[in-house]
Amino acid sequence: MQDPVADLLSFIDRSPTPYHAVATAVALLEDAGFMRLEESDVWSVAPGDRRYVVRGGSLAAFEVGTAPPAEAGFRIVGAHTDSPNLRVKPAADVRAHGYSQLAVEPYGGVLLHTWLDRDLSLAGRVVVRDGAGLKTELVDLERPVLRVPSLAIHLNRELNQEGLKLNAQQHMAPVVGLSEKISLARLVGDALSGKRARKATKPVEVLAYDLMTYDTQPAARAGAEGELVLAPRLDNLASCHAALRALLASRRSAAVGRAASTRAIVFYDHEEVGSRSQAGAAGSFLADVLTRAAGAFAAPGAKGRTPEQAFERAAARSWLVSADMAHAVHPNYADRHEPGHRPVLGRGPVLKRNVNQSYATDAESAGLFAALCGEVGITPQHFVARSDLGCGSTIGPISAARVGIRTVDVGNPMLSMHSCREMAAAADVAPMIDVLRAFFASELRPPT
Numbered sequence: 001m002q003d004p005v006a007d008l009l010s011f012i013d014r015s016p017t018p019y020h021a022v023a024t025a026v027a028l029l030e031d032a033g034f035m036r037l038e039e040s041d042v043w044s045v046a047p048g049d050r051r052y053v054v055r056g057g058s059l060a061a062f063e064v065g066t067a068p069p070a071e072a073g074f075r076i077v078g079a080h081t082d083s084p085n086l087r088v089k090p091a092a093d094v095r096a097h098g099y100s101q102l103a104v105e106p107y108g109g110v111l112l113h114t115w116l117d118r119d120l121s122l123a124g125r126v127v128v129r130d131g132a133g134l135k136t137e138l139v140d141l142e143r144p145v146l147r148v149p150s151l152a153i154h155l156n157r158e159l160n161q162e163g164l165k166l167n168a169q170q171h172m173a174p175v176v177g178l179s180e181k182i183s184l185a186r187l188v189g190d191a192l193s194g195k196r197a198r199k200a201t202k203p204v205e206v207l208a209y210d211l212m213t214y215d216t217q218p219a220a221r222a223g224a225e226g227e228l229v230l231a232p233r234l235d236n237l238a239s240c241h242a243a244l245r246a247l248l249a250s251r252r253s254a255a256v257g258r259a260a261s262t263r264a265i266v267f268y269d270h271e272e273v274g275s276r277s278q279a280g281a282a283g284s285f286l287a288d289v290l291t292r293a294a295g296a297f298a299a300p301g302a303k304g305r306t307p308e309q310a311f312e313r314a315a316a317r318s319w320l321v322s323a324d325m326a327h328a329v330h331p332n333y334a335d336r337h338e339p340g341h342r343p344v345l346g347r348g349p350v351l352k353r354n355v356n357q358s359y360a361t362d363a364e365s366a367g368l369f370a371a372l373c374g375e376v377g378i379t380p381q382h383f384v385a386r387s388d389l390g391c392g393s394t395i396g397p398i399s400a401a402r403v404g405i406r407t408v409d410v411g412n413p414m415l416s417m418h419s420c421r422e423m424a425a426a427a428d429v430a431p432m433i434d435v436l437r438a439f440f441a442s443e444l445r446p447p448t
């Protein structure tokens with residue numbers, strides 16, 4: 001791998017939507033010899049097999065260990081592919097006061113004001129006819145075609161005293177241009193025809209879409225000494241990137257003596273809207289993949305024998321590290337953090353705790369993570385929310401409840417979470433990869 005920070009920036013730029021994030025990850029996995037499993041097929045896996053599964057905007061990949069999962073368990077790193085943004089409504093073309101606009105709605109907890117005055121584009125997936133069936137295609141307009149213009153201060157004199165009040169219905173519709181001929185169908189149709197090297201004879205008929213806005217400004221290193229990373233979707237593509245790189249690196253380093261446990265990553269869509277979906281963490285995706293991987297394990301010479309209660313036995317021997325970004329202390333709002341629990345940018349991974357189970361971390365799983373950090377020479381930072389502030393949540397507790405696996409919630413510190421353009425530290429990129437790599441290599445067993 002090149003410089004891990006440059007690698008992260010390019011991973012983010014290539015992944016404007018959850019579907020693109022999955023495609024970016026799949027390309028890297030396939031380069032490393034991972035092969036696709038279809039959920040509609042019968043699975044059979046053997047030690048050393050590298051497989052991946054896609055369900056919508058979610059992805060799971062695993063490398064089968066030398067021992068059956070029922071005996072050695074899984075080592076799983078989870079993250080999420082989605083980020084808050086503005087998504088296009090079904091009948092989206094709007095003409096008003098000489099402008100062409102698009103009807104959009106917020107997805108997840110959007111920091112609305114950060115989407116004003118940015119050079120936005122549109123990407124996502126469309127569904128088209130394909131012979132006797134349907135086909136999903138990725139689409140990305142790539143160039144800046146949208147803008148949500150802010151209102152001049154002359155027309156809103158109290159703005160700086162009263163604060164900016166944005167109504168998601170009234171104030172967030174992006175301008176697409178001035179011509180009356182502009183239509184979403186045409187923009188998307190042109191992008192799809194372009195993808196087909198302009199040899200399309202008739203226009204593509206799009207049946208439906210999941211389209212969303214993104215900022216076209218590339219991710220960048222910044223700060224006086226290049227210490228900062230400024231990018232969209234750091235929450236949570238930075239964790240997807242770390243998990244993926246750790247899995248790919250552990251594979252190379254494990255060439256001498258492969259791990260007994262089966263190592264896996266799972267990247268979920270829909271975390272930002274509560275995870276309750278076919279592809280989300282509250283759905284069956286991870287449970288299905290693990291159950292089938294555990295049940296399909298065929299030890300050499302033991303053909304056709306399905307291990308008994310394979311998934312349940314595997315789950316009791318497994319660990320899940322749920323990696324999602326953490327709130328660093330903000331220099332202008334330091335009082336929003338609990339004293340003694342103020343993660344700082346550049347000082348490495350954060351262990352997240354919440355006694356009310358907004359995070360899945362408990363003493364056992366925190367102990368695992370602390371031990372792994374020790375192995376790679378890192379001291380983890382600690383986060384707990386102030387007692388008088390609500391606590392965010394993530395895929396950790398949702399997955400843990402779904403699959404019954406001991407889970408720890410961790411993440412790299414960041415600022416401007418859920419902004420159109422977020423901020424993290426370059427120095428935190430490599431340590432998270434290192435500790436996740438140590439996790440994949442580790443055979444540390446859960447306490448009994």
Ligand code: ZN
Pocket residue numbers: 080235236271324325394
């Ligand atoms: Zn997140």
